[in-house]
Amino acid sequence: MEEKIKRAKELIESAITTYDNVAVACSFGKDSMVTLHLAREVDPEIEVFAVMTVYKPRVTYLYLRLMNSKWNLNTTVYIVADHIPEALRDDALNVVLLPVEEFASRSLQIKAQTGKEIYEADPDECCRLLKVDPTKLAVSKLDAWICGLRNTEGRTRKDYREIESKGGLVKINPILTFTEAEIWRYISTRGIDPHPWYGLGYRSLGCETCSHIGGELERDGRWINTSKCGGECGIHTQILK
Template identity: 30%
Template sequence: MSAHDVKLFGDQIAASRLESRFARVKASSLIRLAIEDLFPGRIALVSSFGADAAALLHMVSQIDKATPVIFVDTGQHFPETLAYRDELCATLGLTDVRSAAPEAQTLAQEDPEKWLFSSDPDRCCEIRKVRPLAVAMEGFDAWITGRKAFQSATRATLPLFEAEGERVKVNPLVGWTATDVLDYIREAGLPRHPLVERGFPSIGCMPCTSAVRPGEDERAGRWRGRGKTECGIHTTVLDAGADI
């Protein structure tokens, strides 16, 4: 199946056809297929450079170090995340890592004191994460995510391929367990995010991320006590022309 075939059948049908055809392909082979055959020159990896990011970034680096990698720099990341990003980029030799940042004017108008996360976390995510990524994704027909089914109840039924407007999202690690990720990172000799050993298995912006207690799911420390489980980049169609 070529990228031309994907376009012929429309987004949801395309995602379903891809799912049924490649459901048994291992993650590294699926990523190679997506980068080299399905969406050559038109796919990006979106990475948070978080707790599990090294595994997926390593797989991509083994296929093509020039694959675009998009990091949403919200301006409120942990310093450890920014340092880890730089370390991984150097270690893996990634040559096209792009930062997607919020508009300075929007921040000045809506969050000049950086407290929007407290009063309206959904809007904070919209202007700091969703809109910048929407702009950065212009020109791409597909993107690779690191989401995994075990991370939370809201991700338990994720498919390998899903439609997102005119794009297709590829979730190559959806069937992986926490042990699978740890084993891969260890066997590849990759560095771990420094916050992992301090009880942060899922790492987002500093104001909205807390350590996870024993027995909680991996994303329990995200927006704790807010009834919020996702930032929005996976719950809406990314459209740079819309008021997301």
């Protein structure tokens, strides 16, 4: 594990010295927190951004706010919403509200056609509007972003590489080879407070509507009962820039 930590820091350091504009993408899940902790050991001032959605559990907003304050992160939060959720109201956060019109009209359209919410009937479209498009905006001024992807998390993550270049953006995955057990060991040995929902049995956290307990692999509880089960929201599969 010490070798993996050393390698992760080398990757982060190399990204910071190679590129002018680098940031850590943080969902405030366990893997993001380890990635962020490692990145801040290399550069305590590293830029941090989060893409939140109106369907994230309130506890995620509260955890984000808590860790932002505790670690003095100065996080920029992007969210498609017409107002800042009460739990994210904090002067220490830079919340960027993104237009809701397209999401609202597509949600209504899909509901009228199927009788279901957008995240049930067309989760790809929901993720595009709430996660992928906001992430495109978040990375638009970056040369490289640092993410907490891991190869053993799920069926869709086996083939990622430590450094990927897609379109005009480089992605660094410093904890790619960490196992779930190593993530928890890192969290406990560094005294990091994890998101409280891990204590309920969740192994992978996203929007409340699409995250469930259970499954063989960590991400198997994501998008259960949809075509996307155990899959990806799209930010790691699409060209963002």
